[in-house]
Amino acid sequence: MKKNKSSKNWIIKQHRDQYFKRSKILGYRSRSAFKLIELDKKFKFFKKKINLLDIGSSPGGWSQVAQEKIQSTGKIISVDIKDMEAIDNVHFINADFSKKETIQKISSLFEGKIDVIISDMAANTTGNKNLDCIRTNQLSLDVIKFSLKNLKNKGVLIVKLFMGEDFVEVKNFAKKKFKKVDFFKPKSSRDNSKETYIHCSTINSL
Numbered sequence: 001m002k003k004n005k006s007s008k009n010w011i012i013k014q015h016r017d018q019y020f021k022r023s024k025i026l027g028y029r030s031r032s033a034f035k036l037i038e039l040d041k042k043f044k045f046f047k048k049k050i051n052l053l054d055i056g057s058s059p060g061g062w063s064q065v066a067q068e069k070i071q072s073t074g075k076i077i078s079v080d081i082k083d084m085e086a087i088d089n090v091h092f093i094n095a096d097f098s099k100k101e102t103i104q105k106i107s108s109l110f111e112g113k114i115d116v117i118i119s120d121m122a123a124n125t126t127g128n129k130n131l132d133c134i135r136t137n138q139l140s141l142d143v144i145k146f147s148l149k150n151l152k153n154k155g156v157l158i159v160k161l162f163m164g165e166d167f168v169e170v171k172n173f174a175k176k177k178f179k180k181v182d183f184f185k186p187k188s189s190r191d192n193s194k195e196t197y198i199h200c201s202t203i204n205s206l
């Protein structure tokens, strides 16, 4: 039993180290960058000249990947409650996404609807795994609601979700509001993590 646990821990550590090393070599600020690269390989949402919003962006791995793909042809806005070191062509808003003023600021900076919204936002951990899942999934639900008003009809939304007790509620809400809803867990996401990503496209007209 003990041996199983330690070999499982070894596999988790190897997995973490592999992506950590690669992120250092390629200059990414987080291992999460590889999750976005895998998500784009699967769903192909990065195009030149798009408007993109990155929610929960610090330390900036996803924003780095977005800026590599879009460069200065489009507009990238990133938002996080924590500070983020500057990235060329990325406008960073240091604010709480749950606040009305933040939403207003984002809307005024885009001056129109958004092509792609990506959110890796996760609530601060409390030590209680069930509670952490619920808190992050409620943030994800807020992102989905925000996207219904701010995403172009044929736009793309990618949001982190945890396979917790309210997962089905969020999934069903997304399925009601979008024509196409898929789930994808990147290989760079740890097997023992409950996180997955929801990909939504084409808002239902009703």
Ligand SMILES: C[S@@+](CC[C@H](N)C(=O)[O-])C[C@H]1O[C@@H](n2cnc3c(N)ncnc32)[C@H](O)[C@@H]1O
Pocket (backbone or CB within 6 Å): 029, 030, 032, 033, 055, 056, 057, 058, 059, 060, 061, 062, 063, 079, 080, 081, 082, 095, 096, 097, 098, 120, 121, 122, 123, 124, 139
């Ligand atoms: C997993 S990290 C994101 C990592 C990022 N995608 C990257 O590649 O570097 C989750 C982020 O969500 C942010 N966050 C949590 N609650 C937030 C809120 N209410 N408003 C804005 N950001 C929030 C955290 O501060 C944290 O930086």
